[in-house]
Amino acid sequence: MSLKMLPEESRPREKLLARGAQSLSDAELLAIFLRTGLQGMNAIELADFLLREFGSLRSLLSSTQTEFCSHKGLGSAKFAQLQAVVEMTKRYLAETLKRGDALTSPEQTKHYLSSVLRDRHREAFYVLFLDNQHRVISDEVLFEGTIDAASVYPREVVKRAMHHNAAALILAHNHPSGVAEPSDADRRITRRLVDAMALVDIRILDHFVVGDGEVVSFAERGWM
Structure with a gap:
């Protein structure tokens, strides 16, 4: 089922805007990052599949480019985006620490x-x-x-x-x-x-x- 066919309160992006990022599951957060799914699999279903394949969100985030790109729906562009997200998180934490x-x-x-x-x-x-x-x-x-x-x-x-x-x-x-x-x-x-x-x-x-x-x-x- 396409994400557009889901009730608005069940769509990850709308849910985040209404309730905050903390209300989303790992699969829903990853679905926002992925943006699109594959044929026969919407973004949430693809995210859930990938989390099961990698074993956890952390394993996915810390995977190498070869490991990441070996899974369907993932390529070098998304790997680069993911690494940017991880690095921004580290820099955010570092900045917060350095201010106090x-x-x-x-x-x-x-x-x-x-x-x-x-x-x-x-x-x-x-x-x-x-x-x-x-x-x-x-x-x-x-x-x-x-x-x-x-x-x-x-x-x-x-x-x-x-x-x-x-x-x-x-x-x-x-x-x-x-x-x-x-x-x-x-x-x-x-x-x-x-x-x-x-x-x-x-x-x-x-x-x-x-x-x-x-x-x-x-x-x-x-x-x-």
């Missing part, structure tokens, strides 16, 4: 770090550089390692912190295994970095570990 105090919005910080790190296939060590009011000056991936570990060099973190004239740092890294629980090695390198930064009077406020569905805060565990 990272410590007064821990959930916003977790959302942003998760968007940057969660779907990486290799471990990455990420740093938020903060001014003396704990506002974000800059952020960088400083180290990338194998799927199991990243080699983190305190002198390089000190160098980048001095470059940005940072007063404080928030650290983060991902666990490609999907398990966010910090390891003993994570706690050891955090302690080394805290000690190294103390020599140049720069505080480390927190260290987040990003997993598949959880972000663990060292500060919340009482480890900082």
Whole structure:
């Protein structure tokens, strides 16, 4: 059935405008993005089919171009559009974080770090550089390692912190295994970095570990 034949309140675009984006299902949101369906399949039916094929909305959003374009109804133009949507989301979260105090919005910080790190296939060590009011000056991936570990060099973190004239740092890294629980090695390198930064009077406020569905805060565990 064509979307035009559905009652107006059941059409994704009209429903979004009337009730807000949060009222839509994953399939309905994806249908708005797709705009059109295929022969014998309207946009909502195509969206539902794709979500079942990929397993989840997240898997679709993080798919490679080859994976994405191998499904009927999807091509390089839609892949480019999707990547633009994903990147705009990351930049929106980054902008929101940089406008305020990272410590007064821990959930916003977790959302942003998760968007940057969660779907990486290799471990990455990420740093938020903060001014003396704990506002974000800059952020960088400083180290990338194998799927199991990243080699983190305190002198390089000190160098980048001095470059940005940072007063404080928030650290983060991902666990490609999907398990966010910090390891003993994570706690050891955090302690080394805290000690190294103390020599140049720069505080480390927190260290987040990003997993598949959880972000663990060292500060919340009482480890900082």
